[in-house]
Amino acid sequence: MRMRLIPDDPFPEIGHPFTTDVSADGRWIAVSCYANGRDGRGRIAVYRTSDLALWDQLVLGRSVETLAFHPVLSLLAVGTGEGDEFEAQGGLHLYEPETRRRVDVEVAGAEVVALSWRDARRLEVTFSAPIVDYEDLGNVAYTRAVAERDDWSRVTADVLAARIAWPQAPAQVDWAAAKGPGVDAPQRYLAAVAAEHGTSWSRRSGPAAVEALSDGRVLVARPTGTLLECWAQDGTLLWSLPEPEDTFERSGCRLHVTPDEESVWITVLVGTSDNRRTRLCRFALADGAPLAELALDFPVVIAARTDGAWVARDSRDLFPWAHWPPGPSVVLTPTGRQLGTLELGECHTSFDLPVRRSPHLLFLYGDGPAGVQPPLLEKWVVRAGPEGIERLFPLSWDDSLGVHHGGPAVYVDDALGAGLVHGCTGRDGSYLVRRSYPDGAVVWAHRFDTGITGVDAHDGLVHAVTAGPACELLTLRGTDGAVLRRQPLALGAHVYTPTCLSAGPDGELLIGTAEGRIVRARA
The missing domain is CATH 2.40.128.630 (Lipocalin)
Structure with a gap:
């Protein structure tokens, strides 16, 4: 597949920028970002300032809480964390853009919520841990450690872990001071950098x-x-x-x-x-x-x-x-x-069944006794016409799969006759299924670990895209469901997260992404 982006502007991989910092030598921009629909892990995109090209991406096991470049070296410190009212986990990470070398230290029982380089020798690390009080949940305690080192280049994980383990003192957090120097408005900063290069960027x-x-x-x-x-x-x-x-x-x-x-x-x-x-x-x-x-x-x-x-x-x-x-x-x-x-x-998000290219008005209709909450109702595909509502077939074709949630669909009419290709979600995964129309017999079905976010058809082929973390584009033969092409939605070093799909009259695919860009794909 040949792919290109709309719009073709800088920083297309970012989606929403949360925190941004620039290296002391001005060569590198680091942006913590999150593309809704991925697997929830933190992500940092690193760009060269010379041409705004993507240099590297760091995918971290937890949300990015803070980042800060060293005041002299091209060395990025990153704090991560996740937790609730009862427990927390975190991480401290060092990254050298020039060599792409990365050091990871796990932090048990606390998140790393703030980082500040006091000077070229000292890195101040602030931790947050929940105070477990069942009568007053939701409070946290902050502690702080200062890691000192004469030479921060080539530091190892064991040395870094020892530097932040002890002593830790109770602390108050100045959130304004915890932000990256001079980059307290990432969107405005990135737009200004793009303008300096004669182009534009907006979230x-x-x-x-x-x-x-x-x-x-x-x-x-x-x-x-x-x-x-x-x-x-x-x-x-x-x-x-x-x-x-x-x-x-x-x-x-x-x-x-x-x-x-x-x-x-x-x-x-x-x-x-x-x-x-x-x-x-x-x-x-x-x-x-x-x-x-x-x-x-x-x-x-x-x-x-x-x-x-x-x-x-x-x-x-x-x-x-x-x-x-x-x-x-x-x-x-x-x-x-x-x-x-x-x-x-009744209706609910689980009744979603947007059908493309259909000569009929098709819906999911809930069936069940009074008082049953809408998500739990048995769902039927129905057709609406002047004569009223006509039941066609149940959404679920196998009770053992626990199919309960609809998805994007497309009406097809080929050598097999009329059919409905639709996505749906079951107890242990998602499915892309072709049903004969109007009786609903299953012609073929494929199971996926992630949801189907878009389906369309053109010239005998069915195209579908899946959510993160797979983020795949699939092309199947409409008659038998044979997978002809299956690939991540990747341009360059980044895999985009699909949110929707439309096929043009010439077969070109338009794919919306969580990063805010449109991917144009052509075989």
């Missing part, structure tokens, strides 16, 4: 949805930061819509492009966690101009069919869970005219 949240248009343009919906972006085939940003000021937590989670590709509908969630509501906004694809707006009194997920009819369903995405009946789902035309309503019953 972008991982896309919730991407859509490939027939003329090569790419639509990107993001949950935060911007609402909607339109990119040209060459990677130029054509237009961008800002996130509405009244959005609540996240905005553009679902898209519906009208069949004529003249406009797009997008969800904007407003309100509060226990009373989310939705503005359905329609924009012109030519320039992003607003065309229409509909207001619904519930949080919406969108289902659509290929003729342009679409449904705004009450997702019940509330906290705490709603104690009132779900609202009727609204059936709409491409222009937003209401055709009617559907009673689709």
Whole structure:
């Protein structure tokens, strides 16, 4: 697969930068970052300042709490930690960019939460350990040790461990002083560095949805930061819509492009966690101009069919869970005219089944006695039409697998006839399954250790992407499920974390990533 990024700007591997520091000689930039959807381990990207190229990445077993370069040497100190009200574990790590040499020291019973070089000889290390008091949980005690060494180059793990083990004294933490020198606003700093090199950089949240248009343009919906972006085939940003000021937590989670590709509908969630509501906004694809707006009194997920009819369903995405009946789902035309309503019953994130390329309106429907919480309801694939709701087949095809959660799907029609290829989650893993349509018989199935985040089909092939830590792109033959290609979503030294997938009319794949970039992939 040939791959390239949209946008093609510096620091694409970062995602969200948390802490940044620069080496004393100005040659290296270290950025602690986290791509949502990976396996939760801390990650530090190291860049050369000369050309902003990625030099190395450190993947650490725990979250990165702090980092600081030595005041003279090109030596990075990193503190990590994880824990709760009862126990904690941490680590102290030293890294030399020039040689890529790394020293790791485990810290039992405490996190390493702050580091400060007092001078070229002394490294101040601050630890945090929980105070276990069942009547007043959540408090921590800070201690501090100062490791002294005349020459910090080529230090070994046993020497470093001995330097920080004793003595440790009770301490108060000055969090402002614990930050990297002069880099207390990583996003502004990285943008300024990019500008010095004649380019630009900004943090972008991982896309919730991407859509490939027939003329090569790419639509990107993001949950935060911007609402909607339109990119040209060459990677130029054509237009961008800002996130509405009244959005609540996240905005553009679902898209519906009208069949004529003249406009797009997008969800904007407003309100509060226990009373989310939705503005359905329609924009012109030519320039992003607003065309229409509909207001619904519930949080919406969108289902659509290929003729342009679409449904705004009450997702019940509330906290705490709603104690009132779900609202009727609204059936709409491409222009937003209401055709009617559907009673689709309870819903939950486990009912997610966004089906691409379907000539039918398909949903997951919950079945079970009154009082059963929505995630525990038996789920059926149903078809909605003028005659009402028709049950087709249960989501689970084998009770022993404990399949309980839907996933992305695509409707296919090939030599085997009509079928539904969908992701789902069971008791011990995730599955990509082809079901015959409309009876639901299993044609083929593959199991994965990580979730399926995107599925689409083109010219007899099924494409799918998986979440972290695997972060794979797969191509399968639609008829028998044979895996034709399986590879990490890697560009250069970094493996990107897929969040969504769309196949263009020419077979090019558009893959949204947790790092905020779009990967264009072509065989």
